Amino acid sequence: MTFDQLNLIEPILKALKKEGYTNPTPIQQQSIPVVLEGRDLLGCAQTGTGKTAAFAIPILQLLAQDAAAARGYKHIRALILTPTRELAVQIDESFESYGRYLGLKHDVIFGGVSQHTQTLALRNGTDVLIATPGRLLDLMQQGYIYLDHLEMFVLDEADRMLDMGFINDIKKVIRELPSDRQTLFFSATMPPVIAQLANSLLYQPVEVTVAPVSSTAEKIEQHIYMVHKGDKMKLLAHLINEHKLDRTLVFCRTKHGADRIAKDLKKVGIQADALHGDKTQQARQRALQNFKTNRLRVLVATDIAARGIDVDNLSHVINYDLPNVPETYVHRIGRTGRAGAEGIAFSFCDAEERAYLKDIQKLTGLTIPVVTEHPFPMRSKAATPAADGQAPANQPQGQRNGKRKKPNRKPNHPRPAQQAQPSA
Structure with missing residues (x-):
């Protein structure tokens, strides 16, 4: 399959071509059509599978197609919540690459640096905000960020959020989100706390599972x-x-x-x-x-x-x-x-x-x-x-690993209402 077969708009296809991308990875192939349909998504995938593009590309397309209705408004339309500053910066770079011909605004906020530049950008309005939990809550409490008109919410690396102690911060953010929104939830693993959080956030989600950690x-x-x-x-x-x-x-x-x-x-x-x-x-x-x-x-x-x-x-x-x-x-x-x-x-x-x-x-x-x-x-x-x-x-370079054993772990995640099928 090529990106041309995913019903993407020409400006995004042009950006992907400039980046040298022709074929979607499995998670992109399965996720992009689901998001473009407006469905909630539960993605069980780790970094390295092309996960960022799997949500960035369809978000950009949906926002671009409704750009006329949103013109003149300064509210945040899509929020991506991610655990680390480095990952937030990289997601922001992805939105820049894939959306270079769309004219949509995107900004990134994280702690550890002065908030002045970040608050100036927020005053001018943004379509997409990429944020880490601590700085997001801080600026919300100061009155710089309101999420009343949010259309799309992405929770990325949910299991890492749990590992880093952000679960309570995430719940505080969720309480401020409008109920009428599209939610995309990504996690490499599904421990019980994360599965429970996913169930509380998602409405009839489509599940996409790619590359279990053991394989x-x-x-x-x-x-x-x-x-x-x-x-x-x-x-x-x-x-x-x-x-x-x-x-x-x-x-x-x-x-x-x-x-x-x-x-x-x-x-x-x-x-x-x-x-x-x-x-x-x-x-x-x-x-x-x-x-x-x-x-x-x-x-x-x-x-x-x-x-x-x-x-x-x-x-x-x-x-x-x-x-x-x-x-x-x-x-x-x-x-x-x-x-x-x-x-x-x-x-x-x-x-x-x-x-x-x-x-x-x-x-x-x-x-x-x-x-x-x-x-x-x-x-x-x-x-x-x-x-x-x-x-x-003492294997020479290029020789493969030893004999595979049968994996003895099974993924633990909630059953979705509908499961996405890989495209032919």
């Missing part, structure tokens, strides 16, 4: 390096230089660890910076921009800071620390292999992390191959790959 890892080439904790930095520098990696995202568990890794990489001549919640918004945006423009070879990030990072042609992700939540591993490596592309993930596993590795393999249903030949192997007998039931492997 997303299949298209990404993965390797495990068994290594002593004290040798991780030497191994990291070795892999970056050995594979001539120009743009690599490195994950660790703590903010302090991110700073230390970036500092140690700089000492050996590898340009790196850290991305985490303790950095100022300006510092975070600068680090991300430098990474996107190849001024940095390595960006070292914590999980919350990295959520929503969307960098084109990111070939490698390295897990310096394995996460203790297996779903987080899949989200991490999903930073590469975006929108159907292939990617490579290297992961370091020390003796204390072997239980995390077992949980990851249980969730994904994959036996991740272990690289047995590298300069800094873990030589303790108790920590050898065989001790963990691993199949030792």
Whole structure:
């Protein structure tokens, strides 16, 4: 299928062509027609599936088709609520790209910076507002934002909102929304609290489920390096230089660890910076921009800071620390292999992390191959790959992962009134 077959208006097709996009991803193919029909949507999909375009494109079309009726009004017509500042900025950039020929206004607001520029933009009126919960509520309480005439509401990354403690803020925002609206709800997972929230927000929704978290890892080439904790930095520098990696995202568990890794990489001549919640918004945006423009070879990030990072042609992700939540591993490596592309993930596993590795393999249903030949192997007998039931492997680049096991988890989400079917 091509975008031409989705009944999109010419200005949007022209913008998509300029961006080099011809074929919609599965979630775009299934979601865009549903939204254009005015239906509520429950989307179970994670970042990297093309989710932003799945709601941005039809929202722009619906607003553009009713632009004459809205001309002269300064009220907000569509609100996109998202958990992090980085993701808010990227969604705003998507609206800019897809709506470049429509003449609609869009603005983004988030905390960590002065509100002055943001309030000036709001005074002039906007069609689409992209916001993080804290700054949105703050400006609502100050009287800068009213949602009385809202036509469309998008709640993005709902499960991450829950993880970050925003669930009560979201409920406060929802109380201010008009009942006569179209709602689009997206979440990578559906824990009971999120399922309950979705049921309270949506009216006869169409459900679109794409790429369950356990299967997303299949298209990404993965390797495990068994290594002593004290040798991780030497191994990291070795892999970056050995594979001539120009743009690599490195994950660790703590903010302090991110700073230390970036500092140690700089000492050996590898340009790196850290991305985490303790950095100022300006510092975070600068680090991300430098990474996107190849001024940095390595960006070292914590999980919350990295959520929503969307960098084109990111070939490698390295897990310096394995996460203790297996779903987080899949989200991490999903930073590469975006929108159907292939990617490579290297992961370091020390003796204390072997239980995390077992949980990851249980969730994904994959036996991740272990690289047995590298300069800094873990030589303790108790920590050898065989001790963990691993199949030792020294696979060349391009070789696929080990034999798949049958996944043992099923998605948990509410039953919709109608389920969207993939187009032929």
